Amino acid sequence: MSNSTPFQFPPTYSFPPFFTPQPNSTTRLSQLQKWSLLIQSWCRHHRTYRLSLIEAIESPLFHNSTLRKRIPLSEARNILDWMAESEEKGGGGRRAEWVDGTNKTIAWVWWRRPEEWAGILADWVENTGQKNVVLTVYELVEGEATMSQEWHGMDVDVMMKSLNVLVKRGKAQVFGSEGQEGVKFF
């Protein structure tokens, strides 16, 4: 689960035109889709929830040192903008979201959206018989009981977003003071 094995780049990563914005709209769309998938699996592999573009453009994700090709910051923004757009509007289906609004330097990368995490959490609670049990958010993220779960060590903000999805569905209640939240599942 951790990044003990090196990340396997897809074949397109070794294809130089992949790093240049394609003029043909069909090719461009396919290019954006492939970038979206690559960014998602990269973040999943490294358990990254918020992607800092300044750091990312220097990392192997956007900088292919063997090809000596790189994605500049502006193009990275375009890709993430496309990922953030919903599918109905011709985007990548809300697989990203800017953390800092119009600054566009840090983005959530939703390799699992909060709604998807919410489903996984609800299943886990159901399967481990922890309905009506009070849990701290800390133990959900860092506790020994969740060590084997995919969300272990998750960004607390993402956890709160996911829990809030469950709250809206009436399946959980978050309470307690900030930074010391607890959650009760129903």
Add this chain to the structure above:
Amino acid sequence: MGNTNSSHKISAQDRAILDLKIQRDKLRQYRKRITDLTDRETEIAKECLARDDRKRALLALRRKKYQESLLIKSEKELDQLEQLINQVEFSLVQKDVLFGLQQGTQVLQAINKEMGGIEGVEKLMGETEEARAYQEEISQMLSGNLSNQDEDEVEDELAALQRETQRLQNLPHAPKSKLPERSNEGESQEIQYQGGKAKAQPAIPA
């Protein structure tokens, strides 16, 4: 949201449990920090020894020892805290069980009351017995009323039915051998057909 959550209220107990669990989390974090520190002290001691600085190395090891004692103390506290949490949670479960038992008993009592007590049941059972005996008497009288002639007719009908079923089972077999010439075939069919008719005839008058 408001409607669905109205039954999911956070009680004072929930808040108390959360406080306990947060204390537990804090203790865990503290232990993590101390463990990290002890590891570092060991490193420092090693480095000092490499520089041949025995005094500093000893100091580092003493600090490490002290931190380890803290670790053991905190472990006990953590244990107590977790026990308390488990007890509280278990008591909550027990409370629910007790509530369930109470409700079950109430329902059972209400049902018993509806049945009108043991006397009522006994009376009802007696009446049922009486009605059953009466019914039996009636059927006996009815069956006794059948005349001998009627009985014979019933017997005959049964025999006819039995013959009927037997005849169905005794249907001729389909020929297994190669079919004979055309002219022969017609004849044998006629014979078989007649045989079937002859058997069927005695059944008709019955």
